[in-house]
Amino acid sequence: MTAATASSTTLDDLCSAYLPFDASSSAWSDLTPTPQLESSSPMCPILFAPEYSSAMDLYRTLTVSNTAPLSAIELSPRALALTSHLIQLNPSHFSVWQYRANIILHSPTLGSNRDELLRAELGWLDELAHKNMKSYQVWQHRRLVVSALGDPGRELEFVKENLARDAKNYHTWGYRQWVLAHFGGLSLPSSAVVVGSRGAGEFPQLWDGEADYVDQLLSEDVRNNSAWNHRWYIHFARFGLTGSTNPVNLDPTTMEKIQKTIKYEKAYAKASLAGCPNNASAWTYLRALHTALPASLQTRLVGELGWVKTMVSTNAEAEKDASVDVMGRGPVGALEWWFDCLAEDARSGNVAIEEAEMLVKRLIVADSVRKRFWAYRLKSLRRTLQPQQH
Structure with a gap:
């Protein structure tokens, strides 16, 4: 079963009784809507669409005790359905996303098969991410879900699909680097597995194809500054080798590999500049190979x-x-x-x-x-x- 199929079945089964949303439905009759608090004569009133306002009035009622323990907040299928409706109307509403995360991760009534629900949530997020790639909230929620699931699955491939649409999207790149760091593990001298986090550091093979992927992106667009940044991340930053004051505390075998990598990367950057001499990203990368590494690895310009x-x-x-x-x-x-x-x-x-x-x-x-x-x-x-x- 694909993620999209899981989403259409599991989430539909939970939410179908409450969607399409209708504030006058008997499903909401036990709630007293809480209107937005405004002064009697606001200087600049915001004119919300009626379907959004009526849904938000119910959302405020459900979350009026949002500072209370989760056990005191309604984490029900109808609340999940309400967040689905609101997010479709406003995918950047951080508080609604937070409420949805609490429902998905902590609802006692939805916990009989939490992993199935999490996989369904990923399928639901696929389409949202494609449509709202520049929404921080979409990617942050995906991070919470994947972290709870404890398995990166097809996440790198999913990110690749999104980068094919927008190769320089900051949020998409940030998410890819989180997947690599969290599940692939950073090779920092002081790094340790995150306590209590499923799957953290258990998928080191995720790093294996990154160099080839960056080569592919740069062959498509040599000026892709995001790809140059990611090249630095996979070769040096993940080892903690960024910043001239950082001490080098890696084992001799790793250090030897890094020294060979530096030599190769200098040749790579110079070859790239030979074909595109006005590429500021490649000049910055080459300069970093000389000056942005710990002192023992630096060379003079x-x-x-x-x-x-x-x-x-x-x-x-x-x-x-x-x-x-x-x-x-x-x-x-x-x-x-x-x-x-x-x-x-x-x-x-x-x-x-x-x-x-x-x-x-x-x-x-x-x-x-x-x-x-x-x-x-x-x-x-x-x-x-x-x-x-x-």
């Missing part, structure tokens, strides 16, 4: 300077014809890297200043939007070199 210079015209050529750096022709990432090598090297004397001044002129042509920033960078470099000139 100047080590790549020879290769970087092959990406742009020489200073002499640029001085002769400034159009070689017109936006799109001279990669800003390469010129910025060259300038940062001067700052990193902190050489003294007029040669460094003259070279830096020339590079800033070029950067202002290539990246005119940030011309004030480049002027500031030059001023900062002069201050660095000034004491060394006396």
Whole structure:
């Protein structure tokens, strides 16, 4: 049975007596609607649709004691049906989602086959996620349900389907990384299985296909900054190797693999930039491989300077014809890297200043939007070199 089939049977059996929603139905006759509290003359009254207002009036009645223990709150099939109706009308209503989660996870009357209900809920969420990919609440509720179920099942494939529709959706990527971290387990030196959470860290194989998946996404769109970020996540962040101040506390075998990965990833980023030299995401990734890892794994930017210079015209050529750096022709990432090598090297004397001044002129042509920033960078470099000139 598919998730969608399970949803159409299990949830329909529970909610069909109360849907389609009708506030005048005898199913709600024992409840006194609680209207929205407003002043007698609100400055800006909100005009809700009648079907939404009547449902919310009943919702307020059901949740009037929402601060009380769950045993004092109605967690019934009709309450579940009411949340279904409200979520279809307003999929971003956080409090309604919270109420639904309490019903799904804690209702004593629905607990005879909780896992079946959870799987049905996933099927119901499939369509909602497709229609409301940018709704944080949809993904957060899915996280609660999958965590309670304790099995990631087809979650990575489901996320893949959604990313095929919107490859840079922040919420979808955040959910994918949660699935990997929670069920696949992070390889942090201090990581431990989450106590009391079903399935946590029990599916390490989830990580196996991630590198190939990212390769596929970048082959489709090399400028997909979300895919570049995920590439960093699967290779380094999950080991805690983000941030120059973080100590390295991994076993020698893992460290050796990471060092090989760094070498490969540098070559990968450079090959990508050779085909698309104005890709800011790839430049950021390459820079991170040099500067955003713990100190023992860092390398100086100047080590790549020879290769970087092959990406742009020489200073002499640029001085002769400034159009070689017109936006799109001279990669800003390469010129910025060259300038940062001067700052990193902190050489003294007029040669460094003259070279830096020339590079800033070029950067202002290539990246005119940030011309004030480049002027500031030059001023900062002069201050660095000034004491060394006396």
